[in-house]
Amino acid sequence: MVDEYAFKNGGRPVRRINCRLGELSAMTRALYFCFESASKGSRCEGAELVIEEVPLSVFCHTCNAVKTPSGRFNFRCPDCGFPTPKVVTGREMQLTSIELEAADENAARTHLSADYPTQQTSCQ
Numbered sequence: 001m002v003d004e005y006a007f008k009n010g011g012r013p014v015r016r017i018n019c020r021l022g023e024l025s026a027m028t029r030a031l032y033f034c035f036e037s038a039s040k041g042s043r044c045e046g047a048e049l050v051i052e053e054v055p056l057s058v059f060c061h062t063c064n065a066v067k068t069p070s071g072r073f074n075f076r077c078p079d080c081g082f083p084t085p086k087v088v089t090g091r092e093m094q095l096t097s098i099e100l101e102a103a104d105e106n107a108a109r110t111h112l113s114a115d116y117p118t119q120q121t122s123c124q
């Protein structure tokens with residue numbers, strides 16, 4: 001996706017990719033691990049990958065408040081113990097901005113506002 005973006009915007013190499021990943025998406029390590037091989041030969045090769053991990057939080061209907069579970073897969077309220085299946089944050093998989101190598105003296109920095117749906121990507 002980033003490669004395609006770079007292609008449509010002058011075809012310059014990508015300098016930096018900023019994204020936010022929810023703790024629950026469990027993609028952070030996979031993405032760091034895959035990035036180098038996945039980006040080879042694309043405009044993303046050599047780019048800096050910056051991942052901001054978003055911690056998990058859930059909504060407890062009993063306490064009527066947003067809570068932080070004690071564990072990643074522990075969907076119970078830490079205070080009242082009732083199940084809290086409603087995830088508030090932690091599922092994010094969002095590309096926040098892409099920086100391309102500057103064509104001239106001015107650094108090209110682009111902000112994306114679109115929210116991309118969570119999708120499973122397989123690494124080979």
Ligand SMILES: [Zn+2]
Nearest residue numbers: 060063077080
């Ligand atoms: Zn509660």
